[in-house]
Amino acid sequence: xxxxxxxxxxxxxxxxxxxxxxxxxxxxxxxxxxxxxxxxxxxxxxxxxxxxxxxxxxxxxxxxxxxxxxxxxxxxxxxxxxxxxxxxxxxxxxxxxxxxxxxxxxxxxxxxxxxxxxxxxxxxxxxxxxxxxxxxxxxxxxxxxxxxxxxxxxxxxxxxxxxxxxxxxxxxxxxxxxxxxxxxxxxxxxxxxxxxxxxxxxxxxxxxxxxxxxxxxxxxxxxxxxxxxxxxxxxxxxxxxxxxxxxxxxx
Amino acid sequence: xxxxxxxxxxxxxxxxxxxxxxxxxxxxxxxxxxxxxxxxxxxxxxxxxxxxxxxxxxxxxxxxxxxxxxxxxxxxxxxxxxxxxxxxxxxxxxxxxxxxxxxxxxxxxxxxxxxxxxxxxxxxxxxxxxxxxxxxxxxxxxxxxxxxxxxx
Ligand SMILES: [Zn+2]
Numbered sequence: 219x220x221x222x223x224x225x226x227x228x229x230x231x232x233x234x235x236x237x238x239x240x241x242x243x244x245x246x247x248x249x250x251x252x253x254x255x256x257x258x259x260x261x262x263x264x265x266x267x268x269x270x271x272x273x274x275x276x277x278x279x280x281x282x283x284x285x286x287x288x289x290x291x292x293x294x295x296x297x298x299x300x301x302x303x304x305x306x307x308x309x310x311x312x313x314x315x316x317x318x319x320x321x322x323x324x325x326x327x328x329x330x331x332x333x334x335x336x337x338x339x340x341x342x343x344x345x346x347x348x349x350x351x352x353x354x355x356x357x358x359x360x361x362x363x364x365x366x367x368x369x370x371x372x373x374x375x376x377x378x379x380x381x382x383x384x385x386x387x388x389x390x391x392x393x394x395x396x397x398x399x400x401x402x403x404x405x406x407x408x409x410x411x412x413x414x415x416x417x418x419x420x421x422x423x424x425x426x427x428x429x430x431x432x433x434x435x436x437x438x439x440x441x442x443x444x445x446x447x448x449x450x451x452x453x454x455x456x457x458x459x460x461x462x463x464x465x466x467x468x469x
Numbered sequence: 470x471x472x473x474x475x476x477x478x479x480x481x482x483x484x485x486x487x488x489x490x491x492x493x494x495x496x497x498x499x500x501x502x503x504x505x506x507x508x509x510x511x512x513x514x515x516x517x518x519x520x521x522x523x524x525x526x527x528x529x530x531x532x533x534x535x536x537x538x539x540x541x542x543x544x545x546x547x548x549x550x551x552x553x554x555x556x557x558x559x560x561x562x563x564x565x566x567x568x569x570x571x572x573x574x575x576x577x578x579x580x581x582x583x584x585x586x587x588x589x590x591x592x593x594x595x596x597x598x599x600x601x602x603x604x605x606x607x608x609x610x611x612x613x614x615x616x617x618x619x620x621x
Contacts, residue, residue: 252595252605259597266520270549341550345519348552348621356596 222398223336224278225298226405228288229441231271232299235289236450237320238264239457240307249310256356260317263349270342290461294450301440302385304450311371312378314360319382321354322418323389326411335403358422365426372427379428387436390415472538477503477510484534487526488600491569494527498557501548509542510535515553518601555620566618572606574620583608584615 242261248254272285302320307313328350331343365375390412392400399405423430439445460467481503482495494500494514502513512531516524528545535543555574558566563573572580572591582589588610595605596619603616 252597255599255605256595256597259601262520262522262601263518264520266516266518270519345516345549345552348554349519352596352619352621359596 220278220280222395223404224275225395226399227271227275227278227339228296228298229300231268231275231285231288232297233303233320233324234264234271235268236297236299236453237303237316238262238268239453240303240305241313241317243307244310244313253310257313260353260356263353267342267346267349270345274338274342286461290458294446294454295443297446297450297454298441298443299450300385300388301437301447302382302388304440304447304453305382305385306449308378308381309374311364311374312381314357314364315375315378316382318354318357318361318422319386319419320389321350321357322415322422323411325350325354326415326418327406327408330406330411334405339404361422361428362426365423365428375426376428379423380431383431384433384436387434388438388440391438391441393442471505471508471510472540474503474505477512477535477540480534480538481512481531484530487523487530488602489566489569489571491565492558492562494531496559496562496565498555498559498562499527499553506544509544510540511544511546513546513548515548515551517553521601523600553621555618558618570615571603572615572617574618576620578620580606580615580617583611583613585613586611 238261241257241264244254244257245261246254248257268289269285272288276283276285276288302316305316307316325347328343328347332340332347334340334343361375364371366372367375390408392407392409396405396407396409400407420430440447478495478500481500482493484494486492486494486497489497497517499515499517500512501515502511504511504513512535514528514531531545532543558574566573567584570584572582572584575581579593580591583591586608588608590609591606592609593604594607594614597603598605598616598619602619604619605614606617607614
């Protein structure tokens with residue numbers, strides 16, 4: 219069980235780590251100051267959640283490592299984030315669309331994880347759920363504002379949704395790891411969350427006057443580590459550079 | 470002679486929050502417990518936001534303050550559950566926030582009034598602000614922007 223639990227904790231922590239890093243790339247570049255601050259704060263929350271998930275993952279692994287070791291010293295094939303989290307930011311609209319598609323998942327799964335039979339998982343979820351609820355409120359508002367906005371903002375948001383939608387399905391894939399955790403009452407089967415997620419996303423997209431693509435195809439390979447996109451290696455180059463160049467460096 | 474637990478709470482109530490120095494760590498509601506385990510004084514602290522960069526400074530400030538009062542065996546313990554809520558802000562803390570120009574949290578999800586001119590005509594600028602615990606609002610009467618302590 220501890221191997222499956224480790225895998226699950228890496229999936230949770232790598233999602234927030236990689237997305238948090240992506241969002242932090244906006245720092246100093248957002249269209250207006252308020253949005254810049256909002257994006258930086260979102261990234262900060264995601265990194266805080268990463269510390270909790272990967273901190274526990276390192277304990278479960280039992281090799282004396284820390285959250286930092288897992289974040290900065292693993293290579294691309296050991297990362298377990300869904301592909302959605304590593305996709306490039308694109309324009310502001312695409313970044314917020316990606317954020318909403320992830321927030322809606324995060325808030326849903328965290329709701330169930332608060333009742334996990336693993337006490338630590340439940341505690342982390344309880345903390346993270348409050349932040350995720352705040353995030354989804356903002357990202358949903360922005361998706362509606364831009365989707366149901368000007369002709370240009372609408373077109374950009376529809377393009378963002380068309381581009382990102384084939385990456386949504388991966389969040390609801392399940393494999394042997396998920397089934398093991400589900401059987402032991404630690405985490406829900408992701409597949410079982412899809413209807414709730416779709417209801418939320420459909421409601422927001424309808425309000426945003428955006429059309430969800432019909433093609434059911436989705437990309438896979440991130441949460442299993444089988445094949446990440448070419449983008450992950452580039453993120454790690456930037457994110458891990460300091461620890462790679464100066465091993466063990468601390469503040 | 471080790472100091473009483475009530476005395477330690479009183480000392481902690483003089484340690485300012487590093488980001489909003491008008492309120493104390495006790496006002497903020499993040500000190501969850503003070504107790505002795507043997508001769509060690511155990512202070513249980515909960516983070517406001519999981520990624521709040523002030524967490525380390527807060528721990529250092531607690532340690533420094535208690536050492537300044539002569540304690541030497543101190544242990545700081547982090548507790549995640551129950552998760553911090555702005556319901557734990559003290560009434561004294563709420564009043565001090567408003568006096569300082571930060572609108573205190575309201576269950577309705579927005580500030581009750583402008584902390585500067587008391588007008589109830591206010592609008593949201595951003596759901597986030599200068600620190601993880603704040604959002605940005607503006608008064609539509611005096612036109613001044615102000616921080617609002619997010620209600621979570
Ligand atoms: Zn005013």
